Amino acid sequence: MTDKLTGAAGRAYVADAIRQALRSGDLVPGQRLVELDLAEAYGTTRGAVREALQDLAAEDIVEIVPRRGARIRAVSVEEAVQITECRSALEQLCARKAAGRASEEQRAELRRIGADMRQAVADGAWDAYSALNQRLHELVIEAGGQEVARRQLERLNGPMVRFQFRLALRPGRPAQSLPQHLAIIDAVTGADPEAAARAVAAHLDDVVEQLRVSAERTPAPRV
Amino acid sequence: MTDKLTGAAGRAYVADAIRQALRSGDLVPGQRLVELDLAEAYGTTRGAVREALQDLAAEDIVEIVPRRGARIRAVSVEEAVQITECRSALEQLCARKAAGRASEEQRAELRRIGADMRQAVADGAWDAYSALNQRLHELVIEAGGQEVARRQLERLNGPMVRFQFRLALRPGRPAQSLPQHLAIIDAVTGADPEAAARAVAAHLDDVVEQLRVSAERTPAPRV
DNA sequence: TCGGAACATCTTGTCAACAATCTCGTTGAT
DNA sequence: ATCAACGAGATTGTTGACAAGATGTTCCGA
Known part of the structure; x- marks a missing residue:
């Protein structure tokens, strides 16, 4: 873990980490996902986090509302x-x-x-x-x-x-x-x-x- | 149509335009989609095109291979x-x-x-x-x-x-x-x-x- | 005490330049 | 003629800085 996980690698890594955190209950529905926080937490760049969030949004796991960021989507x-x-x-x-x-x-x-x-x-x-x-x-x-x-x-x-x-x-x-x-x-x-x-x-x-x-x-x- | 369609607007616009082009036969499977070309063709920025391509990839319409760009996916x-x-x-x-x-x-x-x-x-x-x-x-x-x-x-x-x-x-x-x-x-x-x-x-x-x-x-x- | 206006801060969106990599045509050797 | 190595140009990937919008806080007046 010497270097920053950048680009495509970081993108997949962050997406997986969030999926995992959801499974283990570390993240709960409604919770905000702030790009910079995640980037620091996982040792990546904001760009990688951004793309990971797009992927998760495509899977309907997070919800992105413009200018307000991403949050874990609640499922009724x-x-x-x-x-x-x-x-x-x-x-x-x-x-x-x-x-x-x-x-x-x-x-x-x-x-x-x-x-x-x-x-x-x-x-x-x-x-x-x-x-x-x-x-x-x-x-x-x-x-x-x-x-x-x-x-x-x-x-x-x-x-x-x-x-x-x-x-x-x-x-x-x-x-x-x-x-x-x-x-x-x-x-x-x-x-x-x-x-x-x-x-x-x-x-x-x-x-x-x-x-x-x-x-x-x-x-x-x-x- | 005076200004560049930028950001989120351009993103949706480009994605729609490509879907439409596919329907009308202007784009055929296997065809390369070069970011800069599309940006100029549709009057947007490369960033908007990039995101549109990500969306289309999530829909399995295009296939993105790293460092080689996007192409229309062929369906057997x-x-x-x-x-x-x-x-x-x-x-x-x-x-x-x-x-x-x-x-x-x-x-x-x-x-x-x-x-x-x-x-x-x-x-x-x-x-x-x-x-x-x-x-x-x-x-x-x-x-x-x-x-x-x-x-x-x-x-x-x-x-x-x-x-x-x-x-x-x-x-x-x-x-x-x-x-x-x-x-x-x-x-x-x-x-x-x-x-x-x-x-x-x-x-x-x-x-x-x-x-x-x-x-x-x-x-x-x-x- | 409450409502709300002005302000400070936080966060996301956008861009342009730079870096890294790939493609393809050219050249030269066998 | 064929093939491999090379290099120029084309194309994508990444970054950092800045712009724009949202959120939260403070302070004032009623």
Whole structure:
């Protein structure tokens, strides 16, 4: 860390750092992001920070209002629901394709993930479960070979980090979602496209449900 | 038009101008976009052009490679198919919602569009038909109230302009798509969510089919 | 005490010049 | 004739300074 991270390198670095800070809760929605502060904090130039903020704005993670700077965008429950519905539509597509064209290796990895998930829930290993969950979704998208859908889903997930961690915390949540995940795995490895789509839809409908319930119990996010 | 269009104004202006130029065929895939040339052509500064290019890159319309500048991105047929499949997934979602919650005004406008489309095909009024087609898709999204899906669909359509115009040119195309459009309208106005989703899926499956056929007849786009 | 006008400060937007890199045509050797 | 090395010109990347707008503070009058 001798030299300043400048230009393109700094741009990616700052963007990643902010995404990370959001995940870990160091940044909260509504918080102002002052270019010069960030530049000093991360050892870059204002230019690099500026471009990083543009990138994050394109991902709908921050909101830039002219002459007033950038702030972390707050995502309403209603918007989180819509995002999840879009995710559902796109992941159904991927799962359908994956059921039809996944390689034998991919099906094997899916089965392995299923077994590991059972184990993780039995052990109460929530971090491991969460990682497996993520890998499962990735693998379905990858096996579906839908590059375009993958990009869309990435964008969709950007603003959701805040909600995801609220959801994962709910007690009993892993036990509830486990059978849904296993159903997805069974359908894809069983080469049944329609069942795969239905399983994904059922899982994400449940996530929507959980979002709505969590909205009632949690105070509205501050702006 | 006395003064230079500077800053944010120029940025939006240049981005729009490039999108327009792409639609009208003045720019072709692979073409280099030199910052200084564009700045002079549109009467702006290099800075504004630079930012406009970043925006277009975020929309996947241009491709920026470091130190080598921006060029119009070429979209392969395979990618166009994937884009259309994603569109299908998202528009099915919107149509389902629209069937359930469209206002009476919106249903009335849909019926009107249907009638106008019949007329346009009967008259051979292809420009009018194309405009009605666009309005139909917009209206379904709007009636569905899916703001998130709308944004996603906008992004999706950016790189497709080139293919869209190739498709619309095919003789007999309007006559072929008319019944599909009418089926969508009937399902939405008839408040039948599943039929609406099926109708949208059928329409876009046909578009995928057309894309594949057109790929066989048209030489591969130059890079 | 409250409202608001004038001011000081902070922050973002813009530009022009400079630096770094790439492209392409030329030259010279094999 | 082919190829590689070279160099001039073209093009993008980066920086620092300045301009312009927003925010917050102080102070005065009612």
